[in-house]
Amino acid sequence: MNLTQSLVTAPVARKGVAQLDEALDRLAHADRDARQAAALNVGEIADPAAAPGLVARLWSEPDPFVRETLSWAITRVAAAATPLLLEALTSARAATLDRALHVLSKIADPATVDAMIPLADDADPHVAAKARWALARIGDPRAIPAFVAHLGVGDDTTRNGVTRDLASFAARAVPALVDALTSDKTHVRSHAAEALCFMGPGAEGATDVLSGALDDPDGEVRVSAAMALFDLRTPRAHAALTRRTKTADRRVRAIADRAARRPGGP
Structure with a gap:
């Protein structure tokens, strides 16, 4: 015992x-x-x-x-x-x-x-989610790879939890999410873009890669990237987004139009 x-x-x-x-x-x-x-x-x-x-x-x-x-x-x-x-x-x-x-x-x-950290990948999904929640609350950036490893994994509840947890690290998680946006796996790119969107102004360091993601072959990635740029409210993000007011993707176009009409610009 x-x-x-x-x-x-x-x-x-x-x-x-x-x-x-x-x-x-x-x-x-x-x-x-x-x-x-x-x-x-x-x-x-x-x-x-x-x-x-x-x-x-x-x-x-x-x-x-x-x-x-x-x-x-x-x-x-x-x-x-x-x-x-x-x-x-x-x-x-x-x-x-x-x-x-x-x-x-x-x-x-x-x-x-x-x-x-090992419990973030526990076989029991409740334990794994609790470990990720606890790690996010402590906020030590050493835990970030454990969250990135779960991008695009699990049901909506799991994905939403990982999104919130990653967003809580703000700018410290941006380099890892930028790397994930270049993944050859669509579900990983989509979730990375969603996390950056949820992060708001903390995602400013991802402006360039988010701008590139507006041309991603996956529509969900494009929309999440557009929303992230919209929420950044910086001149660079505003310029990247408003150049897409004529894009074929109607959802991205709608976000770009809103950005262009926003009072006061960015």
């Missing part, structure tokens, strides 16, 4: 401080409100010695509101809890992975990113 498994099954250990002992004991109370109050109390005490008990209770707590309070309490003893949370990332239990990732995202320590 490894440390994580023992934490899941063990009772909360007493720490020898009366107030903390009482609060840790009440984390196992049958009444939800009592557990909630206990989690708040342990968080307020913020004694690193409580970390094993808090993390153990996180795995077994059935109530989502109490779990969220436990998550907060764990962030109050982050240095002591982080090794336990990282060990939990080796669990085969999806719920454990989800909860560990959730708390690690709140702690937001860049030193945890390398351990989290």
